[in-house]
Amino acid sequence: MALTSNEERALGVSEDFIKAVREELFKLAAQPFHHVAKTPPLYRQRYPGADNSTIQYQIRCEGDINNVIIERVGYEPPGRRVVHQTVVKPSKTLSALERLEADLFRRIRKNTREAWCESPTAATITSATSLKKPMLLHRWDKYGVSMTWPCIAQVKIDGIRCMWDAGDQKLYSRSGKVIDMPHVVASLTNFPDTDGELAFEDHTVPLPEVIHAIAHKDTRIRFHIFDFPTDDTSLSFRERFLEKLPHLIQSSAGRPAIKIVNTMAVKTRDELDDLYTEAVSNGFEGLVVRKIYGTYQYGKRSQEVLKYKFEIEKNFMIQRVKTILHQDGPMIMFECKTDTGAIFEVVPAWTHEARRIALKEHENGDIMWVGRMLLVEYRGLTPDGKPYHAVGKTPYVNLRGKQ
Numbered sequence: 001m002a003l004t005s006n007e008e009r010a011l012g013v014s015e016d017f018i019k020a021v022r023e024e025l026f027k028l029a030a031q032p033f034h035h036v037a038k039t040p041p042l043y044r045q046r047y048p049g050a051d052n053s054t055i056q057y058q059i060r061c062e063g064d065i066n067n068v069i070i071e072r073v074g075y076e077p078p079g080r081r082v083v084h085q086t087v088v089k090p091s092k093t094l095s096a097l098e099r100l101e102a103d104l105f106r107r108i109r110k111n112t113r114e115a116w117c118e119s120p121t122a123a124t125i126t127s128a129t130s131l132k133k134p135m136l137l138h139r140w141d142k143y144g145v146s147m148t149w150p151c152i153a154q155v156k157i158d159g160i161r162c163m164w165d166a167g168d169q170k171l172y173s174r175s176g177k178v179i180d181m182p183h184v185v186a187s188l189t190n191f192p193d194t195d196g197e198l199a200f201e202d203h204t205v206p207l208p209e210v211i212h213a214i215a216h217k218d219t220r221i222r223f224h225i226f227d228f229p230t231d232d233t234s235l236s237f238r239e240r241f242l243e244k245l246p247h248l249i250q251s252s253a254g255r256p257a258i259k260i261v262n263t264m265a266v267k268t269r270d271e272l273d274d275l276y277t278e279a280v281s282n283g284f285e286g287l288v289v290r291k292i293y294g295t296y297q298y299g300k301r302s303q304e305v306l307k308y309k310f311e312i313e314k315n316f317m318i319q320r321v322k323t324i325l326h327q328d329g330p331m332i333m334f335e336c337k338t339d340t341g342a343i344f345e346v347v348p349a350w351t352h353e354a355r356r357i358a359l360k361e362h363e364n365g366d367i368m369w370v371g372r373m374l375l376v377e378y379r380g381l382t383p384d385g386k387p388y389h390a391v392g393k394t395p396y397v398n399l400r401g402k403q
Contacts, residue, residue, distance in 0.1 A: 131176040132229070133299035134163050134195055137288065137307045146303055148291055150267045152237065153275050156285040156307060157224050157261065158207050159199025160214060164188050164223070171198075171223075183219045187255035195227040201259065204283035204383055219257075226261040226288070229296045236293040276308055280380035285309055312380065313393065315373045319343065321362050331355035332362065334392065336374060342385040346376055348392035348399075358396065372399060 140147075161174045169189075171179040181198070188194065199210050201222050213221050225248070228240045245263065252258040266272045266289075276287050286309025294304030316336035322345070324333045332355045334346045348355065361367040375394040378387035 131172065132163070132165075132193075133176065134161060134174055134229070135227075135297050135299070135305065136301040137305050138301055138303050140289065140306045140308045143303045143306055144289075144308075147289060147306065148293075149269075150265055150292065151272075152242070152290040152292055153264050153266045153272060153308070154226050154288045154290070155203075155262045155279050156288050156309060157197045157199050157203050158285045159197040159203075159210050159224065162196055162198045162223065163229065164191060164194035164196070166191060166193050179214065181214065181217060181221060181223075181257075183217075184221065184223045184257045187252075187257035188223065193229045194223075194225055195229050196223050196225040196261070198222070199224055206388075222257055222259045224259045224261050225252075226263070227296065229298065231298075233295045233297070236295060237290050238292050240296065242292070272308065276310075280309075283380070283383055285379065309379065311377045312387075313375060313377050314387075316346075316376050318369050318372050318374055321359075321369050323359060326352070328352045329356055330359060332359040332369075334369065334374060336376065336390075338385055338387070340385050344386040344390060346374065346390045346392045348374070348394070348396070350392075350396045354396040358400075361400075367400060369399075374399065 160179075162179060163172045163174075164170075165172060169185065171181060171184060171188075173179055179198070184198070198214055198221055199205070200213070200220055210221070226241075227237070228244065230240050232240075242263070245260070249260055252260060264275060266275065272287070272289065279287055286307065289306045289308045291304040294302065316338065318334045319337045320335040322333045322335060323330050324347070329352075331352065332348070334348065335343055336346050337343055348358075350358070358367070358369070362369055373394075374392050376387060376390050377393045378390040380388060382388050
């Protein structure tokens with residue numbers, strides 16, 4: 001997210017400040033989860049406001065490393081201190097950090113703009129450069145009835161959405177943040193605008209590891225291409241992507257950081273279900289289903305491209321009780337075992353209070369959770385037979401039962 005020179009002058013917010021904020025956020029995300037005491041500001045900078053006032057932005061964390069606090073502190077004549085505090089709790093995912101970052105910059109622009117507008121000599125603020133955002137998917141269960149046959153199915157990869165801008169030769173995240181991956185950029189030279197996903201070649205690597213690798217510019221990350229965006233709304237998916245596939249596959253042969261997402265023609269719903277079963281068994285999230293003649297719509301959620309994935313529900317026996325540290329205190333988590341003997345972790349979809357109580361009941365010996373059957377919802381199985389994205393769905397009162 002970049003500021004224009006006019007915005008820098010008008011807002012007093014420099015690119016150095018934005019860079020420092022981004023670095024601090026990624027430092028926080030890279031650290032292991034643990035509780036910390038209230039820290040001094042991780043970064044602070046002051047800017048002149050209207051009518052001789054001063055505006056300071058600072059970042060600190062309180063309670064735990066994921067509890068990031070953004071403060072705007074105003075010093076108004078004759079020195080009165082006014083604090084506007086925003087508390088944000090991002091999970092350790094790049095998308096959450098991007099939302100945090102975008103929210104911070106929006107607040108900086110909004111708050112500082114208000115201060116400058118109070119001054120009769122305030123500079124005029126120009127709008128930021130508009131950035132093309134990727135087309136988003138709708139859900140099959142809502143709009144699948146409108147799908148036309150035959151259609152196109154592509155495997156859905158669990159990575160970081162990314163767009164290649166051929167004009168400025170940069171990679172952008174879904175929120176418009178520049179992603180610095182030199183080895184990927186080198187492989188995309190002479191490519192048109194491209195839509196894809198950053199992930200390992202081994203698509204079974206968990207998303208947190210993918211995020212960590214991207215933050216550290218890991219050269220094992222690949223750009224999985226599934227579409228070529230275009231402003232020409234008359235071009236269908238067949239024209240802008242399918243017809244270019246043979247040339248694309250040939251040209252990507254000498255570019256190690258580029259992978260073409262498996263793309264298949266599907267004639268019937270039965271074929272689609274078979275492909276979905278195969279994709280999930282191979283560790284993919286599911287499928288992306290497209291209309292062959294669907295157009296690309298920047299920044300819109302299109303009914304012409306749908307995510308095709310379903311959760312699986314099955315009962316598993318609880319083998320062990322574990323403790324997970326949370327900012328609201330220690331909470332319960334379970335280990336369950338599959339029919340093949342694979343052990344996996346499950347977090348029950350209970351309130352924080354119920355999970356704290358359940359842990360105390362276990363520690364006090366009031367409840368024996370081990371041996372009880374837990375209904376688990378999950379997306380599929382990993383290559384070693386473990387359910388992934390597993391969530392315990394049995395309500396607390398039902399699992400606890402009468403004692």
